[in-house]
Amino acid sequence: MIFPLFVAMTLLEIYVLASVGDAIGGLSTVLLVVITAFIGSFLLKQQGWATMAKAQNAMMNGQTPAVEMLEGVVILISGVLLLTPGFITDTIGLLGLLPFSRRYFINKILTKNAAKMFTQKKSIFIRTSSNDSKKSNKDNTIEGEFWED
Known part of the structure; x- marks a missing residue:
């Protein structure tokens, strides 16, 4: 799905650049x-530092900076799009x-994926390994436990 997009x-960026040119x-x-x-x-x-300050402020007040973290993801994606040459990106x-359109993007992401996030089964994986230094990496045994609720 991502490759055709x-x-x-x-192709659309090339067309727009050629038309504007x-x-x-x-x-x-x-x-x-x-x-x-x-x-x-x-x-x-500017927006990256502002979001970082808001996240630090939320943590100092004992709150989870969940919205600020999502804003950081949108800012990161926006930065990648700005590095790509073209007018559409x-x-x-x-x-x-x-900030106002970033909130719109976050709300769209949350409403689209809320059902997926809250209906998945919770699983826990704990990995332990033996620390026997006499064995080589090929001979190390990895033991683990897995629970699915």
Whole structure:
């Protein structure tokens, strides 16, 4: 599923870059891509530090910084999209860096995946290994226990 999406996005980015380059010129298109990258990197740094401060504040108040962690994931994905040259990925990346649209993305992710997260069976895996230094790595025995509720 991801490979066709990657190919389609790449072809769409090339088409948009060629169309914009035809309309405003090649040099202007390259400069516009570079300018959006600089604006995006500035916003990425600013929003990343702001989210880190909010997470630290939540931990100091004894709260779990779950929302801040999700914001950090969206900011990370937005940064990757901003590193990819193109106008569509830059637009999506910039939207991920704006606080109001970032909350929208987080709400969509949570509503889409809430059923999956809360209906899976819980399982625990504990791994123990013997620390016998006389045996080589091939001869080490790994013992483990597995419970499924």
